[in-house]
Amino acid sequence: MKSEKVTKHIISWLKNYAEKAKVNGFVVGVSGGIDSAVTSTLCAETGFPVLCLEMPIHQGVHQVNRAKEHIEQLKERYTNVSSDEINLTAVFEEFICAVPASEDEAKVNLSLANTRARLRMSTLYYFAGLHGYLVAGTGNKVEDFGVGFFTKYGDGGVDLSPIADLMKSEVYNVAEVLKVPASIMKAQPTDGLFGDSRTDEDQIGASYNELEWAMLQAENGKTVADFEGREKEVFTIYKQRNAANKHKMDPIPVCIIPADLK
Incomplete structure (x- = not known):
């Protein structure tokens, strides 16, 4: 960069x-x-x-x-x-x-x-x-x-x-x-939100360097089946977090009313 x-x-x-x-x-x-x-x-x-x-x-x-x-x-x-x-x-x-x-x-x-x-x-x-x-x-x-x-x-x-x-x-x-x-x-x-010494890595289970790697692998179309050992573990953590937190990253869902109902 x-x-x-x-x-x-x-x-x-x-x-x-x-x-x-x-x-x-x-x-x-x-x-x-x-x-x-x-x-x-x-x-x-x-x-x-x-x-x-x-x-x-x-x-x-x-x-x-x-x-x-x-x-x-x-x-x-x-x-x-x-x-x-x-x-x-x-x-x-x-x-x-x-x-x-x-x-x-x-x-x-x-x-x-x-x-x-x-x-x-x-x-x-x-x-x-x-x-x-x-x-x-x-x-x-x-x-x-x-x-x-x-x-x-x-x-x-x-x-x-x-x-x-x-x-x-x-x-x-x-x-x-x-x-x-x-x-x-x-x-x-x-994040300092728990009033103790826990780090982001403690909470997530992976370091930011590992998460960056996993994010790039996901963007390149890789799946869990492509990895073994620690790489598989990190990729799984990334995919699970990404899926669970979509509600934060995607726009708020809006119920669109069909025109014929208005």
Whole structure:
């Protein structure tokens, strides 16, 4: 990949989109991960105002520290970047008290993890509405169109997606061009939605490099029967996730009423 040219292309795309939409800037949720670091820096490069929001909910200290380091670096490099921290922990806890309990712990934990992402989405749109900003998404191609590793109407609820055509490895290439902090470059990817140390690989069962490989194999028409051992295992994980999460990646189904019934 021609990383520098790709970086300039995305910056130009963001700038042109904002100009045509006649908005005032961008708002980005910054988590301390590589995707939000790259997205926020790309937005900053446009020259438009960029608001970086930290929205901790029982967040791990290392994630918080990386997010703060990145935001401070951005504010030193770009005069158009501002930031705010909205601690949503109390809101999250109040939500838990308001909803009924369940004995199915696994389903509760997953539902609450997705609730965290949806609370953050609501917060991003609150600030977007205040300032006339666009919510910039931070999903990459493998997450958004491969395994659907995002929360529907959570981190999937955005106005535009600048890095959604980049594989995870390509996001790292762009990060090098943009001089993203080394601590973020080295950190294990995690969605941080469970309040523990689990990584994305722990949840999915495969690394992003493996998932990229599987996505390319699927696009080339390969099937599970074409592989053995770990490759077969990874390809199966990819295909199962891809199938299960189609409802996130495809447009919302609309019941079309036949003309003769209207």
